[in-house]
Amino acid sequence: MTHESLPEKQQKAQYEPYKGPAAGWGALKSVAAHWLDSKQPIKNIRALLKTNQHGGFDCPGCAWGDDPKGGRIQFCENGAKAVNWEATRRAVGRDFFATHSVSELLQRSDHWLEYQGRLIEPMRYDRATDRYRPIGWDDAFALIADHLHRLESPGQAEFYTSGRASNEAAFLYQLFVRAFGTNNFPDCSNMCHEASGVGLSQTIGTGKGTVTFDDFAEADAIFIFGQNPGTNHPRMLAPLSEAVRRGAHVVCFNPLKERGLQRFQDPQAIHDMLSNGAESTNTAYFRPALGGDMAAVRGMVKCLIQYDEQARMKYEAPVLDWAFIERHTQGLEDYIAQVKATPWSQIETQSGLTRVDIEVAADIYRKSSKVMLCWAMGITQHRHSVATVQELVNLQLLRGNIGRPGAGLCPVRGHSNVQGDRTMGIDEKAPSGLLDALEKVFGIAAPRGRGHNTVEAIDAMARGNAKVFIGLGGNFAQATPDSELTHQALTNCDLTVQISTKLNRSHLVKGKEALILPCLGRTDIDMQASGPQAVTVEDSFSMIHASYGQLPPGSNQMKSEPAIIAGIAKAVLGNRPIDWDAAIADYGVIRDYIARTIPGFENFNERLKQNGGFYLGNAARDRRWNTSSGKASFSANPLPDDLLHERIKASGQQPDVILQTLRSHDQYNTTIYGLNDRYRGVSGQRRVLFMNGDDIKRLGFAAGEWVDITSLWEDGRQRRVAGFKLLAYDVPAGQAAAYYPETNPLVPLESRGTGSNTPTSKFIAIKLAKSERQDRDRVLYAG
Template sequence: MSSEQKIEFYKGPAGGWGALRSVTNALLRQDIPIKGAKTLLSANQPDGFDCPGCAWPDRNHASTFEFCENGVKAVAAEATARRAGPELFAKHTVAELAGQSDFWLEDQGRLTHPMAYDAASDKYVPIEWDDAFARIARHLNALPDPDQAIFYTSGRASNEAAFLYQLFVREYGTNNFPDCSNMCHEPSGSGMRPQLGVGKGTVTLDDFEKADAIFIFGQNPGTNHPRMLGELRAASKRGARIVSFNPLRERGLERFADPQDKLEMATLGSTPISTHYFQLRVGGDFAAIKGMMKHVIEREDEAVARGEPSVLDHAFIAEHTTGFDALAADLRAEQWDILVRESGLSEEQIRAAADVYLGAERVIACWGMGITQHQHSVATIQMIGNLLMMRGNMGREGAGACPVRGHSNVQGDRTMGIWEKPPAALLDRLQKVFGFEPPRRNGVDTVEAIQSMLDGKGKVFFALGGNFAAATPDTYQTWKALKQCELTVHVTTKLNRSHVIHGREALILPCLGRTEIDMQAGGQQGVTVEDSMSMVHISMGINPPASEHLLSEPAIVARLAAATLGARSNTPWLWLIEDYSRIRDKIEAVFDDFKDFNARVAHPGGFRLRNTASERVWNTSSKKAVFFTHAVPLDTPSHRARARFAKKGDTIVFTLLTTRSHDQYNTTIYGMDDRYRGVFGQRRVVFINKEDIRALGLKDGDWVDIQTVWNDGQERRADRFKLVAYDIPRGNIAAYYPETNPLVPLSAVAENAGTPTSKSIPVVLVPHELPIQKLAEDEADGMVAAA
């Protein structure tokens, strides 16, 4: 971590020697240079553990370790020699802990004992495991309605833990399963299921070897999925076109130096990544993609008029799809001036991107949260699907859709049934296999869970991993919601913000990490995870547990289920965790795609789950893939905010996108540097176009407060951020989360998905030195104040 606060723009490639130095520092910071290196060599091996970082798959999971800077940071943080035991909690009140930074809290090291909140002393004190489970069970069984309990899940939970968790909670009587999918890729599933019949990506890593063009929308792999750069580098070297759409210039999308390439490292060389880079406005992807499709239709019409070969795959469209004629008519009627204005790109740029698409026989489209965290994200994802299907780029080699997931098992958790809207077929199978009647009513997602707690209905909050208080939108409303609970419980490896924003009673339950040996009655156990491309593989820890008092996540769930359900459950909870192969047998009994689960996962590298869309089998209502027609969004919160302030010529409404730095993963902050963006020793910065700084009457380096422009009468603000002139389109700004999560209203969610729209929040900037004052809008407008 840099101690000096400075802005020094980075001119080198992603990866390279800078990544190696960062890895060395990460290992040294955790006091484990030798142990850490040994641990890393065992990552992603047949007899080793799976990286607890992102969900990008390994090229050869059975035999290689692919270098990843952020993966090293995740492993080092988990294998740290530092300990946060009872002595830490005896030294500090919760109020004192709450005053510390997020970085400081997690930097205290691994938790060692289960802890319970003592209101009289305002401290956490040790508690025995049996007493902790009894306390939770007492609260749960006292609730008059099981829907008053909320069960959150992080994407770090294994398949085995997630399966037991959803089974326990449904036997208890609720489908209240808010999870991290609700905050990231929920729109991907919501868009793809009705369009393709699956909610997952259709490609494999082998497809990346065959693609002629790769389109990347709203994603920064250099920071969020560094191993993906290896695939992009290989594609670039063989001549594939790589087209990136991103408001920010991101170094990982420009050049990459592979730290495992000795020649590249020795010569200080690098490989260009994007052949085309389009800096559209925040939220402009929809219009850009629709413009590309309009260009394709225009070229098709010209080809037909000239008697030339078609540019569309009419055979695929006729045999496998429905809805194309309506889409084609809509595209012909669309106006270029709208597409240009809303995308922030010129007509020439949009046509150039479309020409790359037309010139490629096999195309992959990738996207991340720069697509999913918008009001119109579901429609945008369906437009990506439309674009791919126009030329048959779905369900064949080297082509398809690739939503790039975040946490290591976020996709597997959903596969295991962590979903607040469970399909009837899943509930029917659970009833058949386990002999109980599952609840049929839908539960709450993440935003709905917060509202439930605010309304006083949600009374018990249980989190299997994650950092709910920091990850969620509308921070102070979320904190208020958690504090109103009768009991909050967190299963975790390290201390974080959520543990100091607690209910009237609170418990912290420390668990084993992915790197640690999990010994049960049947011997050492392994757990399984599913990556972004539906590959399922087993993970075996190699390090001794950080404390003898830790339990595995499956053991915590099973013991809690036994304590809560008692004799009314026929499930042999404690027997199941003696040998996790028994859990996998039950998974196989519930999910047909896991037939011969234990045998298949024993094979080095694991196995891939069936993906019907990749086989051109469409499990939609029409049994065909669907072309969806959508109008360009012209009434977003940013549109409305700018219209309201149009009469105030000296007030600029910006669209804020929240982002992570290179020294963090989700809400876990490893350090205070963002090397590729040139930010060191600090996090409270705003990336802004230099012309916008001038228009504000300010200068680079000045300090501002950020205030949300919304329509509910609630003031949302985040104070004292440094202006950093950056290559970003005018009218758009970017800043780090969780610092800017207070600016995201609880009601700002994606249509048909409920995901917080953290990538498109209308805000104004105010010089930090000035006193707060209202910019009056009449009260009927309900305009949030902006100073």
């Protein structure tokens, strides 16, 4: 079958409310379709059975941890999609690029680009023909070295990392880049959970969550904020459903009523499959305003303080854990003063919830001895996201719900090793302890100046201050905010290098010179001089797992990420500060270096042999607070005076609604598996705008009309996306939702979280206008 015919299936855009449960039969049907579409179903079913198993490979999807008591099936629907999407027989090499120019490929959809298959040989862009042409590995490495050596300073290069890079790749990458002389490490966590790391580090002394998988079985209540596990972390639904069955409370705060948090059917549980998932996953569901979670939690705290004062007046058992507070915390007095100074009118207005709603949530929290708080990007992609994370910490500190079984803080990470990459040193503001260790072990002069995060890297490239961009995985052009500006920034570069498994838009939005370097994926056997190699990853629970690829690579021209990094490093630095070839011959050498450098990895190679991997540890879980005071800190942050940024108000217009970006069920981050969103009832279309029906009428539109969307921001630039179909949906008034990356152009680069620099993708002030074309409801193409 030719590339041109794939996947030009005609689909008519449809919407039909989904009434079934999440997962279950629908998930099995979807898995079967993607499995067959891989073009090598027999090999892939064997590979799927090795997913998240000892001696197998770690799922290339999300960072959710493995059930220590799990059986042979340790993958979910989206994990199966990720495996089959990566382990495809379709290939993209010289013949493909001889047929397709870059200009032509730029007109294709993101789904079509990745659908074409695995990249199988290194390619260099040829400006004269507007096509990529084959290049040898040594020549590619030499070209990169030439560009890096030509820079006026190492700070003119940006070294991006995707969260799917292994620990071994990330460690080598940061070692090479720091030996080269810069801390410019923009990475995907800057756009997602940076606020969690900042907020947690400042309060409890670690940027990671404090819970393990086993805590879900002991929690009396699990509160979920700004997260949609049914699509983003489907394996999380099993412990949530089990918690409800044993009598625990699951309390959800999410503006949209997501199907996975309402009704769930566990494909591995016969009872669930036969009963059609009749049991509700949640016990309470609250729908705050976008950006209103901090106010909602502040209201809960206000209730708890009142409950405690009333109990003590009656000589009853206190509601707050005063023994824990006095021994382990500081700053309570200032925080309580801030809470009492926050009026209920502000809490209700900003949260979008009534006082009665908040009192119900607070009462569930008070009556639960052991409480876990889980959150994701619905919390972290706001201007006041760091303060919101700290308010979640405040709530837990009041009742001593950190550092005991069944309780704690659980930021649920996205990419499978985004947490591990930070542990390995992918950090533009690296801690001095890491830099000291690098200097001691490797004899380098580690750069001490702060490097660039993602938005700063875009700004540097846009201004012409950065000349070389190297991307270790991911799809930088599409994952980032302010797409037009980001694309301009990339094209300003003298050289862009993409280390990738599949074709994506970042290969097409490129510098004056460009390289595509094809790498092995998680499913591929990584054969080096000493034999097949394992790489390692760290999940959301700080468990370290080994991952062994199971399938032969599609080409002998594909290299592993560690091997590509080592090849670049050797071309740039020679054999310093390590013997790069020796490190690639046996990844155990890399792990020995990690053991000597990174705390918690002592005896790394030996501990990795344990079934299920090993727990890295967490000081806050042990109630050891790595803060300057040696105690956990309450944060007396006021609620924002106004959720609207001053630059929005300076535009001189009032927003029609506030938009949040989100994933469809047929995507993972920027990878689009298909055009459907089963749980929201959408098929054959991605350019939809979910809006409250009353808002549609209020603004003078009708459901089904096509609109253009403009975001409000005062900087002289217009940010607009065209052709979105209005879909009347159960969205709170004043809010709207749409998929990314299609709506990333609307997010201003300067609209960032305070203290985190994370793009505010969950709070975009927008205006709507009737689209010039109303005939868009035509046959759509999966391509």
